[in-house]
Amino acid sequence: xxxxxxxxxxxxxxxxxxxxxxxxxxxxxxxxxxxxxxxxxxxxxxxxxxxxxxxxxxxxxxxxxxxxxxxxxxxxxxxxxxxxxxxxxxxxxxxxxxxxxxxxxxxxxxxxxxxxxxxxxxxxxxxxxxxxxxxxxxxxxxxxxxxxxxxxxxxxxxxxxxxxxxxxxxxxxxxxxxxxxxxxxxxxxxxxxxxxxxxxxxxxxxxxxxxxxxxxxxxxxxxxxxxxxxxxxxxxxxxxxxxxxxxxxxxxx
Numbered sequence: 001x002x003x004x005x006x007x008x009x010x011x012x013x014x015x016x017x018x019x020x021x022x023x024x025x026x027x028x029x030x031x032x033x034x035x036x037x038x039x040x041x042x043x044x045x046x047x048x049x050x051x052x053x054x055x056x057x058x059x060x061x062x063x064x065x066x067x068x069x070x071x072x073x074x075x076x077x078x079x080x081x082x083x084x085x086x087x088x089x090x091x092x093x094x095x096x097x098x099x100x101x102x103x104x105x106x107x108x109x110x111x112x113x114x115x116x117x118x119x120x121x122x123x124x125x126x127x128x129x130x131x132x133x134x135x136x137x138x139x140x141x142x143x144x145x146x147x148x149x150x151x152x153x154x155x156x157x158x159x160x161x162x163x164x165x166x167x168x169x170x171x172x173x174x175x176x177x178x179x180x181x182x183x184x185x186x187x188x189x190x191x192x193x194x195x196x197x198x199x200x201x202x203x204x205x206x207x208x209x210x211x212x213x214x215x216x217x218x219x220x221x222x223x224x225x226x227x228x229x230x231x232x233x234x235x236x237x238x239x240x241x242x243x244x245x246x247x248x249x250x251x252x253x
Contacts (some may be wrong), residue, residue, distance in 0.1 A: 003179050006030075007110035007167070008038040013100060013142075014115060015090055015135035016046040017068035018197040023172040025075045026183030026217070027230045028191040032076025033186065039107045040072050040080045043096070044087040044134045050199050057087075063199055071193040075186075079107075090131040092138045098153050100142035110243075113170040114139035116233070124176055126178035136171075143169055144237055156217050167243045170232040177231030180224050187217055187228045 010031055011022050020028070020040055032038045045061035046068075065082055072080045081097055090096075104112065115136035119128045146152055148165030170179070183190065194201075194209040201207055216226035238246070 003181060006034045007036055009107065009109045010111040011039040011041060011104065011107055011109035011111060011166075012113040013041045013043070013103075013135065013139040015043050015093055015129070015131040016049065016087065016238055018046070018071070018194065018200050019115070019132065019242075021071050021075075021171075021190060021194040021197065024170070024230055024232075025071075025193050026186045027181040027232075028077070028113070028169070029075035029186035029189040029193075030181065030183060033203045036073075036106050036108065037107075038077040038079075039103070039109065039112070040068070041070060041078045041083065041103050042081070043083050043085045043130065044084050045084055046087050048087045049203070051203060060199075061087075064197075066197060067197045069136070071196040074148040074193040074196060075189050088131060090134040092134050092141070096138050097142045097146060098156075100139060101147045101153050102156055102159075102161060104142060104147040104166065105156055105164045106159075108164045111165055111168045111170055112139070112143050113172060113232075114143070116171050116173055119174060124205075128172075138170075139187070140169070165237055166235070167238045169235040169237065171235070173231045173233055177220070177233055179222060179232045179234045180226070182226040182228070183217060183230055184227045186213040187214065 010028060012024060013027060014020050028038050031160065046056040046064040049064060050060040069080050077085035081103060085096060116131050117133045117137035131197050143166055148163050150163040191213050192211050214228065220231045221227055221229035
């Protein structure tokens, strides 16, 4: 199913700088252009992702965070949050779930985008990074049911952070999916945002992302009356009626 749905706000939760740009930046840029508030949450700073002689983890984190901020500004994110968990050693922990619940309750997104924790094998030449799987798993656990349970992590209420259940979850998929977002008008922003991750382009010996990104997006769009698409599995946690009622109630508080 293709969709023209645009939320009022969306949060993307992924493991590393550049993960959002590879997966869902075209969709987020489309929504931002239509007025949605966008938050990017990165569980790590990607500090083990620059393999240069003499490179330290603190310096690599500084570089990659700067690259992510530049990329996020291209696609229209209102904020970028780094949780600074250890890159390459990300684990599904209760503490990380609590930290993600805090971000969800603070930003109160209508939609959260995350990865698919079940993806291990990705073609014949890649195994999905364990950090990707861990970030996806803990994001889903934070989204539902934790963020919406007022008596779970109730210490967050002391910060004024009330329980919040997002309306929808968009799970980014590499194969398949049930919902396809047309990114014809924003694929150039997606590519430009990827190019902002200069250190990673250098790691791939000057790889230009444009041909591959367009090829992958065209494959997802095949047969769907659009040139380029990003694919998702979508879970609706709140009906339209309940969501509108809840919005109205919050507005009167």
